[in-house]
Amino acid sequence: MMYVYLDNGATTQVDPRVTGKIIKYMNDRYGNASSLHFKGREAKKALDKARHTIASSINARADEIYFTSGGTEGNNLILKGVAFANREKGNHIITTKVEHKCVLESCKWLEKQGFKITYLDVDEEGFVDIEQLKNAISDRTILVSVIHGNNEIGTINDLKEIGRICGEKGVYFHSDACQSYTKVAIDVQEMPVDLLTLNAHKIHGPKGVGAIYVRDGVKIEGWQHGGFHEMGIRAGTENIHGIVGFAEAVKLSLSSKHISYMTRLRDKLIDGVMTRIPYVRLNGPRGEKRLCNNAHFSFKFIEGEAINGLLDDYGICGSTGSACSEKTLEPSYVLKSLGLNHEMMNGSLRMTLSRFTTEEEIDYVLEVLPLVIRRLREISPFKEEQHVFNRDA
Ligand SMILES: *Cc1c(COP(=O)(O)O)cnc(C)c1O
16 A cells, blocks of 8 residues: 655655754764853854854844744744733734634733734635735734745735735734745745744754744844843753754755645646545635645535545545644634635545655545545435435536
8 A cells, every 4th residue: 555645734754864964963963052162162053054044045134043942932932022022012913813723822822911912804715804904903013923824725825915014004024934934935035024933844854943033123022031042032952953954954945846846746636636526625725825735625525534534544644624723623713714614614634745745646645535535425424415416416
């Protein structure tokens, strides 16, 4: 049997060249970057170099990059750190209904601390409502946070347009770019974005490491206190091997060839599913405004858990949506925000590709998935409805 990993939105295989770097820094170059001796200097040099690599990948300056333990910490640090550092200006933050859980939960916590949060709607493809955003900004607003590439349905929001609106109103603009990083070109000189969240394990780097970009001059307060690491924003001995691995992953991921390769396979998968299987909806947009590695479908009359369970038996790893909410059987809040009805929300399947995905794997999925869907529909409790549907169609 073939084994096909199509859950790269949850995490990715670490590139063996990244692993090689990590091992080198664990076994030989294990110094503490704060130590003054040659072992320390060796680590410090690697840390500086990695910071430059991340910075130049988004056209930022090295002193605008702060390493973190990943996307969750980065989003927490930015939302809470900007909120508390700018309390004098106001207490209002704007975000959307389709953010990653860690943004939404940070916002909920901030509400308990007295901040006011506006959660913007999205349209049926998952794009943020620009008019609603314009109307929501007031002189009490300090921050707007909008996800770049949506982790469930792949919608890519226009950072330039949103950033321009925020800039005109003098409000900081943050974007969670964990899914889009290296898959969509990001240039902070061209895009008026003040803060970004990045992580390593979605781009073939290790788990537990990431970075935030904070534009020079943006007021942010750290909440992890200790030594003067990360320019005083985030204390703790730097995870040198993880950071070096992250930088290596960035170097290996940055290529338009990877983007066009994944786009071609994504479209083959989407077109194949849409033509071979009836009663299916593609969630999220088509084309360039969709993450190059994301396909997300709703299949009528069946449950997403059942689809993924049966695909698992065939050696195929997919997911119902995002990995974090997989254990609750609640319909996804992202799909709810698109205005899907209940039966369309349940039969959801996300398949996320990587540059290691092969054409043979996509062919295999296109062979297996129609069988899986047909079998599940045969035993579906909505069978009667299917007959009515078939007769009416
Ligand atoms: C994965 C992900 C996160 C969380 O990152 P971790 O490094 O796993 O903590 C945040 N936002 C988005 C959009 C993600 O895809």
